[in-house]
Amino acid sequence: MGDLVLIFLSAAVVNNFTLTLFLGLCPFMGVSARVETAVRMGLANIFVLVITSLCAWALNTFVLEHAPYLRLISFIVVIASLVQIVEMTIKKLSPALFRQLGIYLPLITTNCAILGLAIFQTNRGYGLFEGLFFALGAGVGLTLALVLMASIREDVERSDVPSVLKGTALNLFLAGSLSLAFMGFAGLMSQA
């Protein structure tokens, strides 16, 4: 059990997917303008990450043992169809939730955090439960980064910023500072 908690914490804060591994930067820069949308995007990501982890485990255990060179291709195909299936299911079962997630659900396919998770999980040889906790941690970490970034950006919008700095450059400096702050968590793991 201790191991699982460690995996969760490591993925969520110490090796935060967005801020230290640079995975999922597109949504991080794209949909972090408002806290509300950031939360929704984060939740959608957690959902897809967990299901991807399950599928990657199944693929690794039952299929890819026989054809390891097909790993990348089968992962990306499974993720793409998975997102499609999740989208259709949610649309059928809960139209309200579907409307709330909107465009963010299909966009998750090209989010490198999802494929990254599947690859890291495979490289580290995680089992079913380890993989699930890893996915949960990664998702929570992504959500945390998104919400923090969105909160800062909402505040910055109301302040007086030199015009040349406005836009992506400023967001990158903000992200850099957040990343710097998250490096403080690095000490957490070595002592644990």
Place this chain on the structure above:
Amino acid sequence: MSAPKELSRGVWRENPVLIQMLGLCPALAVTNTVANSLAMGIATFFVLCGSSLLVSLFRNLIPAQVRISAYILIIATFVSIADLSLEALVPTVHKALGAFIALIVVNCMILGRQEAFASRNRVGPALLDAVGTGAGFMIALLLMGSLREILGAGSFLGVPLFGESFEPWIIMILPPGGFFTLGFWLLLLAWLHKRRAARGGETAGGEAGAARRVA
């Protein structure tokens, strides 16, 4: 559109990383040394050219409904080739880049070029476009990698530059340095465009257009 224009467009005026903000994940993640940036640039260049060639060749055979999946499959094939070749030829570089070679598949720049250009043009222009964009991506990565390695480790391609007394800015080769470096380059570009626009006034329509894209 003439051939040189297709080639040069991606290199600077529509640079994938610095202007269009595509393919940010690898641009930030693996640019902590010049050697890694170069390897990543070459791998992406290869994948982009190969995919553009195939997509352009098969553009009339791929049904519109499944085109994205088809592009992804083509890209994934070339990435697998790059991944396995790098592992066999230069194992140390492959180890340093880690999962990011495999993650070229989800580099939105590559899919973007297939959807926006290669699927609608003949093989020649599609290849030129891929070469230009790939070169632009490599230039951006090298800009990032050089600055980060020179400041963060005091060396260039592993060769020490400053002698003993230089205290490396460790932060530049750590993750936050990636964000700061890209932020710095964008800031520099925005400042240059602003200054040029102010000097050239309204007559320079092309420059103003470029400045608007940056803004």
